[in-house]
Amino acid sequence: MTTSTTGTMMKADPRLLATAPRNLPTLARPTLGARWLPEPSLRFAGDAEHLDPKVGIPLHGPRSFGTGRHPAEIHVGFVGTAEAVDRAQRFLAQAAGGVDGDTQHHPFPGCEPGEGFRSDLRLDDDLVERITTREMHALLDITKTRERFERALALLDEKMALLQDRDHPLDCVFIVIPEALFKACRSVKYRQNGQLVERDLRRAFKAMAMRYRIPTQFLRESTTGLTDTRRQMDHPSEIAWNLFTGLYFKAGGLPWSPADITPGTCFIGVSFFRPMGSDKTLRTSVVQAFDENGDGLVLRGHDFRWDEARDGRSPHLPEDLAADLVRMVLDRYRKERKQTPRRVVVHKSSLFTGPERAGFQDGLDQVAEHDLVCLAPRSDVRLMRQGQYPPLRGTTFALGDDSYLYATGYIPALGYYPQGHVPTPLLVADHVGDTPHDRLLREILLLTKMNWNSAEYAEALPITLRFSRLVGAVLREVPADQEPATKYSYYM
Known part of the structure; x- marks a missing residue:
């Protein structure tokens, strides 16, 4: 399905109307609304801000410059x-x-x-x-x-x-x-x-x-x-x-940090991987990004059985394991930060089942605010734009009850579109929680700028989901009896 903001309605052929069956149900026309969210900033040395790490670092130095971490x-x-x-x-x-x-x-x-x-x-x-x-x-x-x-x-x-x-x-x-x-x-x-x-x-x-x-x-x-x-x-x-x-x-430095993350927020990216040589056993890989600097921590979840022929292609956690997984993340957060996060945001690429949602919420019962968000790239819905460039990065639109966000696209600050393929929007689905929709979208845009394995202006996915997938590819090689390293730098 392709949606155009510049298209026109075609009139129906009278000959077709004359032969059309009677008493067909009337379908409501979906509403379409599109907006643009401004580009979020990054923070560099001396609390200086800029949109682009390739400008911020030459001008001001990396974020940890002038601190004990540099x-x-x-x-x-x-x-x-x-x-x-x-x-x-x-x-x-x-x-x-x-x-x-x-x-x-x-x-x-x-x-x-x-x-x-x-x-x-x-x-x-x-x-x-x-x-x-x-x-x-x-x-x-x-x-x-x-x-x-x-x-x-x-x-x-x-x-x-x-x-x-x-x-x-x-x-x-x-x-x-x-x-x-x-x-x-x-x-x-x-x-x-x-x-x-x-x-x-x-x-x-x-x-x-x-x-x-x-x-x-x-x-x-x-x-x-x-x-x-x-x-x-x-x-x-x-x-x-x-x-x-x-x-x-x-080497221990911090290249840049997000400029506008609510203090006390812990982001969790949930993904799944299949241990090497297994056909019906899955494990979870989890990456956290803390608010002050975006550092990633890796945790490996429990094994659980998943048979694609019986259960479908998209894995889902049982209720008890979803609760255990979140509690494990919170325990690690407390050890690192000496406090419980005030807010937790869980990113996942598949819809939450009822038991899965209940398990996550049960594990988060001691947290003041939480959000469960499903994010998935979609190629069946596109927003067309007049001119030679695709929609602007940061464009968000709603089609009926579905919400979409372009994390890639034309970038005004650069003056061009850096990717060579047609951009696809992220479907922001299945949100349950306490945060207003626009704030969630702005955070997603910001988290697409947090990949320290490169200095790209932005990525197609927030770092929560990108890290968890990359980490899962390495974790499948780690023996079950070996405790994996928690620092993301060992997986990069």
Whole structure:
């Protein structure tokens, strides 16, 4: 169904009316109302505000600059072949001095004590574990894909263990993947106990490496731009922005924070993942974003049975597990913040069933205010706009009883539409709670700007749902008897 704000009503053909059946029910014409919500601001050093992190950071510095959380030095380690590590170090050192932009890309201001992220990047040779030529050849000579995949993981594990034992500050480890290794080991499929198992090297490594409590960053050697590759890549300034934003956060810094979140609010994103090798068991992955800074915390929920053939494609929690899940989140919040949140907002991508809603509300009985909100991208309803650009980001419209929000679209502050595909709105459905509708929509827009794994102006989904999905892909690799790390930096 397509809705147009500029269309005209077509008159019915009299010949069709003459032959039309009588006594048909009269259908009410759905009402349509569209509005635009202003772009929310982000907060940077010194409480300065701006709409765009790629302007706010060069002008004012990252949010934690001037506080005890700011990393004055960022010590980076490396795992990779000698040539791959050398290229990565040259690339990072050059980017730390700044990267030129163009008409469509902001320049990257660098990562130096007086510029950009205001940190001193330290690339210490003592923090390098090289994959030798012999180790590389032995790995690539393995013909069985599963054995080769698992041996690659074991080799990276060995190198991480050696780096951890160094008596040296270490904030992040770059795993520099040569193209030959990436192509041979990037993923694997095999059957185990009759079940199809699909694994991804990056996700499997993240799950394995989190026990070292050192954040990591995968970097393909070709991304440095110093190899002879035909791979199509982003603009160099875009690559630098994304890498250094993530690196600054992994080193403990806070790139930016939301400027207008009600104090005492805890956002919870709920998603589901299937443990590796299981066909009918699901678990929940939960991400919290606290009000002051938007930091993400990861929690793994309980197992529960879900059979798609019997229960449908969209999973739903039983009432008791929904209540337990929320209580687990609140317990963690109290440990971190030494207080109970005044308000809790739960984001989920599927409608709440009656028992599920009752369970969440039961678990939130000690919280003054709460909201349960279903958010789902929809491509069957579009708002058309005159001219060459799609609707503005922040456009909200109601079609009958349904409410929609464009989290992507034309951005007036940028003067163009940054995505290459036709934007789809978010259906804001099944809201139960205490917050006025417009305030919920403004918060959703703000949470689409909180992805510290890049420096994009905004994303299609709020960080609550985006994080929970990405985290679930890593959590499926974490053994059931291993407690997963709670800091999101280990999953990025």
